[in-house]
Amino acid sequence: MSQAGEHAAQIGLDHLDPLLQHRSRLGALVLLSDADAISFTRLRDLLRETDGNLGAQLRKLEDAGYVAVRKEFNNRKPVSWYSLRPAGRAALRSHLKALESLISTANI
């Protein structure tokens, strides 16, 4: 990549949401953007993460108000349902826009 491209890419990086720069958090938000709710187990299987790591990342998204969690029992088993909140959708949209401009300038 040329020096000018590297500079433009750096500008794109500056506009990225710091919370979504972790791939598990970004992946979770992308998956949640296309469903009303997804269970913790399903997210873990799709993202191929460990329970502990995914739980910690989802907690950060929850604390930021990006996702909502609802716990219920299904056949006597506890199930945590995660869904995207409007703030999370807005954050994902602007993060993806920044990524898009980064990709176009950096030619990834």
Add this chain to the structure above:
Amino acid sequence: MTEVQQVREDLQYVRAAVDRRSPGLEGAMYPYYASAVYVLVGYILIDINPIYANWWFLSAGLVGSIVGAIFFRRHKSRSEEIDRVRNRQTALHWCLGIIGSVGAGLALAWAVPALRDGPIDGQIQVVLFGMVYLMWGVHRDRSFLVLGPVMIAGGVVVGLIPHYPWTCLGTVIALGLATAGYLVQRDEARRALAR
């Protein structure tokens, strides 16, 4: 590793997660196979005894709807994903499509008395169902993009076939539905292998 490289790897990771996600239902081919049997038996009965055909379409349709609803409920509790918009669209498409087609056929027969006794009312009904199939192809399942026009053309042509016209049409539609089911089954198997 530079930050740009990191972004590239992260995007590949997200892409892989999205690819692992199967948009189809597990066992989604069974409604296609059941519909193929339903259509084939019903259309053969039109040629043999239309009264039996009416009873078949009504009773088997009712049983099929109940079994379908149970199947869908069981799947929903296992799938670990909730997509209310998609479920609502599916239910609305088929319910409104079938009710609208039957209603439009009945209204036409009521408005034009000449249609009541001949096979034309049935043909119109098939053409309307074909349009419902076609719209399903536009919105959701690509195989219906072929099946819909085949049904519409079949509804027109069936009046020109001298012997067992409805059996011929039913066989074509049933084969189309079975093929669509097979394609869904094949895709599901491929996705399962990829997981």
